[in-house]
Amino acid sequence: MLEVHLPGLDLKNPVMPASGCFAFGAEYGNLYDLNRLGAVTIKAATLQPRYGNPTPRVAETPSGMLNAIGLQNPGVDEIIRKELPRFEENKVPVIANIAGSEMEDYVLTAEKMSQQSVVNALELNISCPNVKHGGIMFGTVPEVAAELTAKVKAVSEKPVYVKLSPNVTDIVAMGKAVEEAGADGLSMINTLLGMRIDLRTRKPLLSNLTGGLSGPAIKPVAIRMIYEVSQNVSIPIIGMGGIQNADDVIEFFLAGACAVAIGTANFVDPFVCPKIIKELPEKLDAMGVSDINELVGRSWKK
Amino acid sequence: MMQENMRVLAHEEIADCIFELKLEGEMVWAITEPGQFVHIRVGGGSQSVAPLLRRPISISSADPSKKTMTLIYRSGGLGTGLLSETGIGEKVDVLGPLGHGFPVEATPLQGKALVIGGGVGIPPLYGLSQELNARGIQVTHVLGFRSAKDVFYQMAFEKAGRTIIMTEDGTDGRRGRVTDVLDSVDFDVAYACGPIPMLKALEHAITEKPLFVSLEQRMGCGIGACMACVTRATDANDAKGYRRVCCDGPVFKAGEVELC
DSSP: OOOEEETTEEESSSEEEOTTSSTTSHHHHTTSOGGGSSOEEEEEEOSSOBOOOOSOOEEEETTEEEEOOOOOBOOHHHIIIIIGGGGTSOOSOEEEEEOOSSHHHHHHHHHHHHTOTTEEEEEEEOOSEEGGGTTEEGGGSHHHHHHHHHHHHHHOSSOEEEEOOSOSSOHHHHHHHHHHTTOSEEEEOOOEEEEOEETTTTEESSTTSEEEEESGGGHHHHHHHHHHHHTTOOSOEEEESSOOSHHHHHHHHHHTOSEEEEOTHHHHOTTHHHHHHHHHHHHHHHHTOSOGGGGTTTTTOO | OEEEEEEEEEEEEEETTEEEEEEESGGGGGOOSTTOEEEEEOOOOTTSOOOSSOEEEEEEEEEGGGTEEEEEEEOOSHHHHHHTTOOTTOEEEEEEEESBOOOGGGSOTTOEEEEEEEGGGOHHHHHHHHHHHHTTOEEEEEEEESSGGGOOOHHHHHHHSEEEEEETTSSSSEESOGGGGGGGOOOSEEEEESOHHHHHHHHHHOOSSOEEEEOOOOOSSSSSSSOTTEEEBSOTTOSSSEEETTTTOBEEETTSBOOO
């Protein structure tokens, strides 16, 4: 009923924690068996270790939150050595998120990560500034996103999902561009760029000034973008953006997602992923649906 | 660590915008150290959208025999403002106990401890003081407040040991800051919780003896996964280079992390 099959990912259910909200699984693994999850998307790996931004790194907003962690991670080699062994005894599929500040970084990181036996697929975070080109995000120019996708695809031993940035005027063009470049799937959406200003200091609250908006506040944007892109590409979409419960999961499927990722909701309720997985069959039963795959894109399919 | 809907047994304003909240539930049995905290989800009132994230609030004291814990918090923003409206008998969604608290065993039995607090950093020190007392340790408290209207728990602290109240404007106790009176106190180990400038001043003032400080930071998950509350390790050769306030702390040995 909940099983889904995507490139590189045979999932017993379509629910996974989103990258960056689950670290490398150790903390949540203390709370419940990670094998209950459809998959785990681990925190972004970069070629070199990164400390990230100074604090404050998070700020709450109405029905959402801003974050500017700054991709803190111990670097791809250390992740492979210290974090991936955790998944050797777990059967849960692992999606490794890859980030970088120039194309070569992505390529080297993706090559190393894709060679790891516990990694089932890569997720390419293209919402990073390209330091060699004035800091313009890779994910805001279709040609650049496509070039990056092709380069990573050329070295990756595992399927590559490209995580689209919503901070673009034409999300469909972006989806098509990375599909043509060889992407095996899409993840969408990443966070929306936002800001909060502190009334007391009269300055932006986050040390990084801007941050990525996530949480229920962005769910309608995610639904709209998945609805549009899924009608124009033939690769599967992992949907994310403000999912809090089983009803939200179903809405994402109806929009065109084939699986979903849960991000910010893990902070509100650390048990939210297993709760949603438990609720889904009851919800589908009530809808008279015997297989969740039947729902994909039902909002626009004739 | 567990999630529990805990029952409100008592809830009252004990100083200006300072609330004492007594909760009942099984989580109390899981508390291991004074200085741990809980992460509270606050429901939305009729006038507002419910705050999304949980609010970290330190545990002031706990009584396992009665299954109760007492939290003291300042009502300021949206979340704590809504929390302050919670009535007796209502349930509160609590995640905890979280973090590592104060090491009471750092003070030798029959030794002397100095407990220093500033404002809304004072609550966890009450439970600490009780634990120290239970081990036969003599405790001196130096508690700093802005003004007389902000003072709370003075009698409770006095029962646990000598208590020096400091106010910035001199409306209660002595006028000045907590660092002004440290020379007059004999102690083996010091414990502190309060604003960063106070903790910095204490790190400068107390260099010969062990000092443990409890930090506050904006948090996301509260369990160490989201990396929102990190602070740099002071040692440039530290293997990780950082500590997470929520789960490596909130209590650190002075000098272990940068105070910022």
